[in-house]
Amino acid sequence: MATGTGTSRDGVSAAAPPDGPVPRRVRPPRWLDLRLVLGVLLVLGSVVVGARVVTAADATVPVWAASGDLAAGTVLTEEDLVATSVRLDDAAAAYLSTTTRPSGQVLGRAVSAGELLPRAALEPGSDLVQLALPVQAGYVPPSLARGQLVDVYAVADPAAGAGVVSGDVDLVVGGAPVQAVSGRGEGVLSTATTTVQVVVAVRADDAQDVLSAIGGRALVVVVRESAEGPVTATPGSTAPTTAPATAGPTG
Structure with a gap:
């Protein structure tokens, strides 16, 4: 029977080799491991919170x-x-x-x-109509554009300028919004007598009175500094004794 010790060829006793480590059975991975589940939940929570933050920041x-x-x-x-x-x-x-x-x-x-x-x-509703007014280019401010608020005066003789006496100038449209401006020439072909069509919005009930108040007279357009104010037509109102400088001849 073999013993735990032996004798070498030269007579010296030799100790038996130590026992090796006991092999351990490798366990298959467990998908329901608690640490794995917690890690997945943390990742999902971060994604959800990040998505909410991005959505809230871009809620336009x-x-x-x-x-x-x-x-x-x-x-x-x-x-x-x-x-x-x-x-x-x-x-x-x-x-x-x-x-x-x-x-x-x-x-x-x-x-x-x-x-x-x-x-x-x-x-919600409006009784406004668009009224086209022919105005000489010399009596339309160069910067006149859609969306501005204007007053329109009827004058007996535009060439008279500051010499027009009281009663010859009437305010026929007050505080009307400009809907369109057309016919204004550019360059060397443009003159102060070129006719410009200025379309303004007035109440339907006032349109006939405005045309009657004009009575074939020349018109002068004055731009208001403020765009606030109601649309009014005031046929026959007496204007100041001189036309405002912003509407004077440009050519």
Whole structure:
């Protein structure tokens, strides 16, 4: 029988080799390991929280804004508005979404360029009509443009200038928004006597009175500094004794 010790060839006793490590059975991985589950939950939680933060930071809505200064009484067209995305939160319902087409509606108050279009600025109904007035180019301010608020005077003789006496100048349209300006020539062919068509908005009931008050006389257009104010037609009102300098001849 073999023993735990032996004798080498030279007579020296040799100790038996130590026992090796006991092999351990390798366990298959457990998919429901608690640490694995906690790690997955942490990752999912981070993704959800990050998505909420990004969504909240980009919670914008597309609404209409004015592309330029528009006076009260302006009948809106597509060119007057530009779509813009802004974050309004609970105030979004107070402004006009791009899903609504406001073309043809009338502004109840002035709106500045870049200002968001509030629903309250639109009049539910309007009795305004567009009245085309022929004006000599010399009596139209060079900067006259759609959306401005103007007064229109009828004069007996535009060539008289400051010499016009009281009673010869009448305010026929007061605080009317300009809807369009056409016929204004440019360059060397443009003269002070070139006829410019200025389209203004007046109440339908006033249109006939305005035309009667003009009575074939020449017209002078004066731009108001402020775009605020109601649209009024005041046929026959006496104007100042001299026409304002902003409407004087340019040529």
